[in-house]
Amino acid sequence: MIALKIILIILAVIFVLFLLSLLIYFFNLDMKFAAAMTPVMNRYYDWQKHKREKKGKK
Numbered sequence: 001m002i003a004l005k006i007i008l009i010i011l012a013v014i015f016v017l018f019l020l021s022l023l024i025y026f027f028n029l030d031m032k033f034a035a036a037m038t039p040v041m042n043r044y045y046d047w048q049k050h051k052r053e054k055k056g057k058k
Helices: 004-028 029-057
Strands: none
Touching: 004 029
């Protein structure tokens, strides 16, 4: 009986993750997130580049 409950819980979790992946695919949320993160990552990259150049001049 307990094994059946565990299997049903695992199947429910897999089903929910599958629906979540369909939702992400349908609304193209992965690329929207990547587009939103581009300015943040560019600022970080520029900051690291400036830090490396400053360190190299010493």
